[in-house]
Amino acid sequence: MADDKLRNDPLPVFCFKVHLLLKSGEPEAAFFKSVSGLKYETEVIPFSEGGVNNSTWQLVGTTKWSNIVFKQGFTAGSGATGLLKWREDWLSGDPARMSRIDGKISQLNTAMEETACWSFTGGWPCKWEISEFDASKSEVAIETLEIAHHGLTFMAGSGKK
DSSP states (O other), rough: OOOOOGGGOOOTOOEEEEEEEEEEEHHHEOOOOOEEOOOEEEEEEEEEOOOOOOEEEEEEEEEOOOOOOEEEOOOOTTHHHHHHHHHHHTTTTTTTTTTOOOEEEEETTSSOOEEEEEEEEEEEEEEEEEOOOOOTTTOOEEEEEEOOOOEEEEEOOOOOO
């Protein structure tokens, strides 16, 4: 029988948690249906050297961070206290209400232990939308919030709950 500690199984996508660092300074657990946009890419700049016709140098350009997309069920209180209020605060133009946040998305194993996490800094709500209203469907309303940020930092998890 193989030693289970040597196994390196892929992690399930349904086990994750989100913490957002709001104005109070305390991390607040947030619950979402899905989180996406944990990606970044570095631009490749082709450079042709004079007199060298058989190759092109591939230079390193700027790194672009994708927006993080959070989805959750829309509730009656969402507009007054939740993600939509945060977005509305940004639309107000009042610097006192326009707060950036930091956050952490943790990947969990099936024992609900943190195995990896991604932290973002300086997040602000750049886009909000609600799912289509359609009388022919029997679905819950889903709100989507996109957060632009200053970058992601990956850390291996601690294995703690």
